[in-house]
Amino acid sequence: MPVVEIEGLTKSYRVYQKNEGLLAAVRGLFHRQYRTVDAVRGIDLTVEQGEFVAFLGPNGAGKTTTLKLLSGVIHPSGGTAHVMGYVPWKREHAYRRRFALVMGQKNQLWWDLPAQESFRLHQQIYRIDATDFDRTRDELTELLQVRQLLGRPVRELSLGERMKMELIAALLHSPEVLFLDEPTIGLDVVAQHNIQQFLKHYQEVRQITILLTSHYMKDVAALCRRAVIIAQGRIMYDGSLAGIVDRFSGHKVVTLAFADDAELPNLARFGTVVEARAPKVKLRVDRPKVAEMLAAVLSQHVVSDVSVEDPPLEEVIADMFQSAEASLATADA
C-alpha cells in the first residue's frame, strides 16, 4: 500500500490585497479587496514506502502548499489525500506522531533557550520513552556533530547549526514520513553538504519516506531518484531526474575544437551557436540532427576534439517553467 496517495487535490485561497503605505493599510480595514489564488490546481500523486521524492518548481508553484496540505496545517479546497491511511487535515494525534515537517525558513525551537530544552519539551509532547529519547538524541547529535552545542541558547547558533537542531527536533519521535520544505535555504555550501549527507544516510538506514522541496538542484541530485516538477499548481513531470532531460529537452550541446584555428567555420545552419571563441565552438543542435551534423563537419574540417552533452538540468527546468507559464497565460486569456 502506498504511503502517500493524493487525488485531484486543489487549494485556492483569497488573498487580501495589500497596498503600500499606512493610509492604504488603514483603508484596507474597511474596504478589503480580495484576489483568488489557485495555489494547487488538481494534483495526483502516489508515493511508496521508502521513497525520497523531490518537489521542484519556481516560487509560488504550489510545492509548499502541497506539503502544508499533507501535514494538515491547511484544509484543501477539493480532492483527497491520505498519508499512511490518515486524512491529514483531520489533525488526528495518531497521525501527528508519525510524521514531521521541517521548514527551512521557520523556527520552532525556543529562541532564548538551549536546544536541549526544546528537545525535552518534544519528548513530553510526543511521549517518547526516556531511554529511546536519550538514544535517538545522542545518535542524531553524533551524526550531525552538534553535541557540544546542545547547551547553547538557540539565538547564539549559526543558521546551519540551527537547521541541524531543527532537524533533530523533528526526528526525535522517529517519524515514518518526513516533509522537508527548503531545508538548506540560505545555508553555505559546507552546511548544505552536511545536511544532504545526513539526510541521505538517515533515509537509507531508516527507510523512511521523505518528500522534499528545494531550489537547489544539488540537493535534489544528491538525494532523490524521483523528481516531481510542479508549476502553476500542476504536476508537469514525475519521474527520474535523468528522464527530465530526455523528455523535455529536444537538443544536445555540441562542443567542437578545430585544429585549423585560423578561421572558424560558419555552423549556424546546424543549430544555434552559443559561444564561438577560436578554436572552440559551442552550439545547440536538435537531437535528431546531431549525427548528420557531426558527419558533415568531420568530413569538411579537421577537428581536434568533440563533446556531445545534455544541456544542464537547471536550464531545462527553467525552460520548462517558462513554457508552462506561457501556456497558462494563453489559456487564461
Place this chain on the structure above:
Amino acid sequence: MSTAAATFVSRFGVWWTILRICIEERLVYRGDFALGTLMRFLPIITQTFLWTAVFVGAGGPAAIGGFTRDEFIAYYLLTYVARAFSSMPGLASSIAAQVRSGEIKKYLVQPIDLLTFLFLSRLAHKLVYYAVATAPFALVFYICRGYFHGWPDAPTLGAFVLSLMMSFLLGFFLEATLGMIGFWFLEVSSLLFVYMLFNFFFSGHMFPLTILSEPWRTIVLYQPLQYLAYFPAAVFLGKVQGPELVQGLLGQAAWTFAFIVAARTAMHFGLKRYSAFGG
C-alpha cells in the same frame, strides 16, 4: 478639437479619481484615528460610576477636596485635554536611544541644535494631532456638557490657555532632561518607567490632588508634575483664583524655566562628555 476635448476630459477624470482617493484615504484614516481617540475616553465611563458611588456612599457631600461630583467628571475630562498638551510619548527614550546608537553624533557636526530640532518636530507632531483629535474631543465634551456649568469667564479661559501652553513646554523640557541622563547611564528605561508612574499619580491624572489629606496635599502642590494635568484642569473649573492663580502661573513659569535651563545644561555637558569619550 473633439480629440483635444476628449483628452482633457480623460485627464480631468484621472485627476478627479486621484483627488477622490486621496480624500477618501484621509477620511478613512481620520475616521480610524478618531475612533481610537474616542476609545481612550472609555475609562471616563467607569470613573463616572465610581465617583458617583463614592459621593453616594459618603452621604452625598457637597464636595470632596473642593470638587463636586459633576466637577470630578469635568476634571477628568479636562485632564485629557491637559495631557494632550503635556504628554510627550517616546521623547526621553528616543533621546537615550540616539545616544546609545551614536546617532547623536550628527548634532555635533551639523549646524543644528539637538533641542531645537526635537522641539520643532514635537511641535509639528502635536499640531497634526490637534488637527485630527479636535473632533473626537469636541464630541465627548458635547456629550458630557451636563457636567460643566457653562464656560468660565474670559480671564480664567486665558489663564487656562496660558497654562496649557506652559504645560506643553514643561512636559517637553522635563522629558528632554530625563532623556539627557542617557549620556551618563546607558540604561534609562527603568528610570523612565518610574517617572511615568510618578507622572500618572502626581500629575493628578488619577484624581484631583486636593483630595489628598495633609501633609500630602501641601507637598504635592509644590512639585512640578501637578502642572501637567491637575493645574490646567483646576484653573478651568475656577478652583484656583485671584492671587492663587497668579501664584500658580508664576510657579508653572518658574518650573518651566528651570527645566529649560536643566535640559540645556544637561545637553551641553552631555555632548561634551560624549565627544570626549566617544561613542
Place this chain on the structure above:
Amino acid sequence: MQPNYFAVFREFARNSLVREMTFRGNFILDCISSLSWVFMQLGLYLVIFEHTNQLGDGTGWSRWPFFVFLATTLFVNSLVQFFFMTNMEELSDLIRTGNLDFALLKPIDTQFLLSMRKFEWSSLANLVFAAILLGVALTHLDFTPTPLQMLLYVFYVMCGVALLYSLMIGLGSISVWLGRNESLYDFWFYITNFSRYPMEIYSGPFGTPLRLAFTFAVPILLVANVPARLMAWPLASQDWRLAAYAAVASIVALVASRKVFYKALDAYRSASS
C-alpha cells in the same frame, strides 16, 4: 496514546522560568513595574476611603470588604497574566510569521499548546501581593469566613480566570480569522476595565443596562464580583443565584470559546513563505 499534559505543563513552566532567569534584570523590572501599578490602585482607594465609608448606598462595600474585592481582582488578573497573557500576545506573531504551523503539527491539544506555552513568572509578584492584601483585609472584617467560603472563593476565582480566558480566546480567534491583530489588545483592556469595580456602582438609567450587558451578554462582571461577594461578608442567600449562574456561565464560555477557536483554526491559512 494521549500526551502527558501535566509533564508538558511542567516543561513549559520550567522553560519559561529558565528563560526569565537569563534576563534577570528585565524580570525584576517587570515585577517592580506591575507592582507599582498595583500600589497606585491601592493608593487611589486609600484616598477614596478617606472621604467615604462605602461605595454606593447600602452596598456593603466599605473599606475592608472592598479591599477583599480589590485583592480578588488582582488574583484573577495576575493568574490570567501568569498563564495566558504572553501566549495571547504572541498568537498574533505566530500568525504573522506562519509559525502557527508548528503548533498544528503536534500531537497535543492545539488550544492547550497555544494557551500555555509561556508563563509570565513576573506576574507572581502581583499574586503574592494580592494574597497579602487579602489576608490583611480578612482580619479586618467583622466576621470570620468559614472554610466553605474559602472553598467557594477558590472555585470562583478559577471561574473568573476561566471567563477572562474565554474572552481572550475569543479575541484570539478573531485575530486568527483576520490574520492580524489590530488593537485587539486595546479592546481587551477597555472591556476588562469594566470588570474591576463592584457591580452595584453601575446603577441608574445608564448603569443598569451596562450592568445587565456585562452580566449576561459578556459576563465579565462576574469575574471578580462573585468570588469577592462570597468572601467579603457572611454567605447570604441572595448571592446564591448569581453564584450558580457564574458557574454555568464559566463552563458555557469555556466550551463556546473553544468551539470558536477551533473554527478559526480550521479557517487558518498559513502565511505563505
